[in-house]
Amino acid sequence: MDKTTFAALAASYGCNIDSWPTDHQAAAAVALKANPDWQSLLDQEQRLDAVLDQYQVASNLSALEASILEQTVYRRGLLQKLLDWLSPEVTVWRPALAACLPIVVGMMLGSSIQIEEQFVLAEELALVQFEASSFDDSTELDQ
Amino acid sequence: MSLAGNEDEAELVNRTQNGDSAAFQILLRRYLPMINSYAARMLGNQADAADIAQEVFIRFWQKSSSFDARKAKLGTWLHQIARNLCIDHFRQQRNLETGVTDNMLETEAATDSDQYQITTESSSAIKQALAALPERQRSALLFCHYQGLSNKQAAEILEVSIDALESLLSRARRGLRGHLHHQLEELKHG
Numbered sequence: 001m002d003k004t005t006f007a008a009l010a011a012s013y014g015c016n017i018d019s020w021p022t023d024h025q026a027a028a029a030v031a032l033k034a035n036p037d038w039q040s041l042l043d044q045e046q047r048l049d050a051v052l053d054q055y056q057v058a059s060n061l062s063a064l065e066a067s068i069l070e071q072t073v074y075r076r077g078l079l080q081k082l083l084d085w086l087s088p089e090v091t092v093w094r095p096a097l098a099a100c101l102p103i104v105v106g107m108m109l110g111s112s113i114q115i116e117e118q119f120v121l122a123e124e125l126a127l128v129q130f131e132a133s134s135f136d137d138s139t140e141l142d143q
Numbered sequence: 144m145s146l147a148g149n150e151d152e153a154e155l156v157n158r159t160q161n162g163d164s165a166a167f168q169i170l171l172r173r174y175l176p177m178i179n180s181y182a183a184r185m186l187g188n189q190a191d192a193a194d195i196a197q198e199v200f201i202r203f204w205q206k207s208s209s210f211d212a213r214k215a216k217l218g219t220w221l222h223q224i225a226r227n228l229c230i231d232h233f234r235q236q237r238n239l240e241t242g243v244t245d246n247m248l249e250t251e252a253a254t255d256s257d258q259y260q261i262t263t264e265s266s267s268a269i270k271q272a273l274a275a276l277p278e279r280q281r282s283a284l285l286f287c288h289y290q291g292l293s294n295k296q297a298a299e300i301l302e303v304s305i306d307a308l309e310s311l312l313s314r315a316r317r318g319l320r321g322h323l324h325h326q327l328e329e330l331k332h333g
Binding site: 008009011012013014019021022045047048049050051052054055056057058059061064065067068069071072073 | 164167168171172175176179180183184189192193196197200201204205266269270273287288289291293294305308309310312313316317319320323326327330331
């Protein structure tokens with residue numbers, strides 16, 4: 001390996017020959033042994049590697065892992081979610097709320113029917129009035 | 144990774160593709176730290192990095208059948224997804240923010256985030272120096288220096304030749320040397 005290739009590899013991969021491409025490692029080690037002054041090329045890169053290694057990432061991986069599992073393998077269907085939600089083991093008020101649901105629906109239906117009846121009654125009154133007025137008109141014409 | 148490791152991984156991937164959640168969990172534990180640290184250094188923001196890492200593994204679980212273990216290593220494939228998601232993230236940021244230049248994708252990474260956990264003052268300087276690098280140079284350096292990927296894996300993810308990868312790496316290191324001049328001088332003089 002010549003000095004140019006050695007310097008180019010150091011400039012790309014840093015000071016650690018073990019992290020260079022495997023097909024260059026042996027040749028680089030032999031070349032370095034034969035040319036100890038090439039060590040300066042590695043020293044230059046070693047300082048940059050040392051600074052880069054100070055940058056560590058800290059994070060809560062267990063929470064992230066749990067969140068991923070929740071959205072993948074533990075993900076449940078809609079029916080299962082509904083059953084979970086209604087489960088008395090979780091809370092007592094939820095089944096009670098679910099039991100009240102038919103009453104609420106019944107009240108809503110009842111109120112809507114009442115409105116409809118009122119509407120029908122008003123419509124019938126209007127028709128009677130119309131018929132009465134048209135009867136009066138026809139009587140007047142006959143006369 | 145040893146041949147035994149590869150065989151083990153191929154078996155785990157095969158089981159995951161058949162819906163085996165235990166195999167998926169083993170692979171998740173193996174690769175989550177790598178993918179998370181790549182995204183964190185790429186974006187400079189741990190909260191966004193966690194979102195990216197999460198999306199990578201959700202996609203792996205949902206679309207594992209599209210991965211062919213004979214063609215690529217799982218680590219390469221996962222990094223490829225992570226990089227694409229990071230690029231999408233930069234594009235979304237570009238669309239959201241006003242007055243941003245067109246080459247944001249090439250130079251942008253979050254530099255100011257109170258959510259990011261900076262371990263030392265140097266970390267902050269390195270984070271800013273990395274953020275100043277074009278995306279391809281940054282990815283190349285992250286893959287080879289921090290992620291421990293081989294040059295072939297890094298070149299495959301970046302879809303470039305080995306020569307082009309080495310060019311990206313040397314330009315990245317030259318750029319960093321310029322940005323981290325102060326830290327390097329301190330180290331030089333002890």
